[in-house]
Amino acid sequence: MFCMKKTGFILIFLANLGVIFTAWWLQSGSLLLSSQAGLFIALGRITGLVAVYLILWQLILIGRVRFLEQTFGFDRLSLWHHFNGFAAWTFIFLHPLFLIVGYGLNSQNTFLGQVANFLIAWELAPAFIAVMIFLITIVLSWGAIQKYLKYEVWYYIHLLTYLAIILAFGHQLKLGGDFQQKLFAAYWLVLYLEALCLLIPYRFIKPLYLFWRHEFYVDKVIKENDQTISVYLRGKNLEQFKFQPGQFAIFRFLSFNLIGEAHPFSFSQAFNGQELRITIKALGDYTTKLPAKLKVGTKVLIDGAHGIFTPQRTTNQKLAFIAGGVGITPLRALAESESKNGRDIVILYGATKTSDLIFKAELEKIAITNCRFTPVLSADESWLGEKGRIDKNKIISLIPDYAERDFYLCGPGPMMASLRASLKELRINSRYVYFEKFSL
Numbered sequence: 001m002f003c004m005k006k007t008g009f010i011l012i013f014l015a016n017l018g019v020i021f022t023a024w025w026l027q028s029g030s031l032l033l034s035s036q037a038g039l040f041i042a043l044g045r046i047t048g049l050v051a052v053y054l055i056l057w058q059l060i061l062i063g064r065v066r067f068l069e070q071t072f073g074f075d076r077l078s079l080w081h082h083f084n085g086f087a088a089w090t091f092i093f094l095h096p097l098f099l100i101v102g103y104g105l106n107s108q109n110t111f112l113g114q115v116a117n118f119l120i121a122w123e124l125a126p127a128f129i130a131v132m133i134f135l136i137t138i139v140l141s142w143g144a145i146q147k148y149l150k151y152e153v154w155y156y157i158h159l160l161t162y163l164a165i166i167l168a169f170g171h172q173l174k175l176g177g178d179f180q181q182k183l184f185a186a187y188w189l190v191l192y193l194e195a196l197c198l199l200i201p202y203r204f205i206k207p208l209y210l211f212w213r214h215e216f217y218v219d220k221v222i223k224e225n226d227q228t229i230s231v232y233l234r235g236k237n238l239e240q241f242k243f244q245p246g247q248f249a250i251f252r253f254l255s256f257n258l259i260g261e262a263h264p265f266s267f268s269q270a271f272n273g274q275e276l277r278i279t280i281k282a283l284g285d286y287t288t289k290l291p292a293k294l295k296v297g298t299k300v301l302i303d304g305a306h307g308i309f310t311p312q313r314t315t316n317q318k319l320a321f322i323a324g325g326v327g328i329t330p331l332r333a334l335a336e337s338e339s340k341n342g343r344d345i346v347i348l349y350g351a352t353k354t355s356d357l358i359f360k361a362e363l364e365k366i367a368i369t370n371c372r373f374t375p376v377l378s379a380d381e382s383w384l385g386e387k388g389r390i391d392k393n394k395i396i397s398l399i400p401d402y403a404e405r406d407f408y409l410c411g412p413g414p415m416m417a418s419l420r421a422s423l424k425e426l427r428i429n430s431r432y433v434y435f436e437k438f439s440l
């Protein structure tokens, strides 16, 4: 089923690309062999068309479009958004370059002379600003540079791409040679409309609608340990705010000092129709300041629920949950719901020391029925239970029937990478291994 949907998705992508290439070929194909200038102008046109097409896909991929998220998952869509961004970058960069060279050859202008001509005579300054914004955003998204930037700085610069899309739109239908074909111009507008109709309702209207409907607010904040708090949320008609265990949402606390940032957190208890709970570990500046700044009564904007780290995906009746640190949050919700559903569950929970174990008492309570809960501590001499790190040997000894289980993994990146490698060595098909990444 997943393969069929993926193929359908790829076919839609390619079919539209086919329409774009055909329209370009009909209008600009003859330029290709006409002269050197014609060649560059034709290439400039197609790179521009493909650049915009990929940018529209960027909006759809990151637009939290429900049916796409439920098919492919937030992680995968974010990854595609990341790589599609770099592909778009290439075309955005080549588009003005080819046109400057092409029209420069035509009018025997120098490179800079043609740039000036475009800016002044063709009034292309907004399009140039748009190209600059795209280029800066994409350079800043390159892993080696992004890791030195504060996430929020990167995010707000990223938001400028909406401005770039608006700035770039104006010149397309007015100057784009291929839009002399009226049908193609209409098709182009439909592409824009489709992207906006997918982006705006899911990304912007839905969270506002949910807020209007449920009026979420912080009911209490409980300290789980030195670094972790649980935030309980209540609101109106919460029995109608449905989510699956294992899902997450993006939370924006609406107080003066927190409103500027929205962060993703997993629901740490299953749906109960009365309250929501998220559990947050201090891992950076925002999550560190949160315990002191978050006040009871604060209103909350919730964008969600998202994610496919949910029980629907499983094939086997038996499940194995392996968590590292705060990665226990979605697994805690899954354990609660799936033990109630009579599933046979094993939970391995890796942490450094006893005080790092959150939800220990809750998990022990859940473990009374259908569930085995084993904490594994890596640096606690006084701990009498399992010690060390969760690896292949621990999986063999603590989950002897591992071959009969579906695996859910959530923890730090390196831990998940090594667990996935161990499961591969144990010949567990990756179809039975699901994981949630807490950082992109």
Ligand SMILES: Cc1cc2nc3c(=O)[nH]c(=O)nc-3n(C[C@H](O)[C@H](O)[C@H](O)COP(=O)(O)OP(=O)(O)OC[C@H]3O[C@@H](n4cnc5c(N)ncnc54)[C@H](O)[C@@H]3O)c2cc1C
Pocket: 150, 151, 152, 248, 262, 263, 264, 265, 266, 267, 278, 279, 280, 281, 282, 283, 284, 285, 286, 287, 288, 326, 329, 330, 436, 437, 438, 439, 440
């Ligand atoms: C699907 C998902 C579920 C998560 N569930 C939980 C949870 O239940 N409990 C918990 O403690 N943490 C959870 N996280 C991690 C949490 O979102 C980050 O720890 C938090 O956003 C860090 O923000 P910061 O400013 O304190 O740290 P920073 O140092 O600014 O960020 C650390 C890293 O977190 C990621 N990050 C930061 N801000 C955002 C953002 N606004 N959107 C997306 N990623 C961001 C980036 O990869 C960044 O490199 C989850 C993350 C994801 C993606």
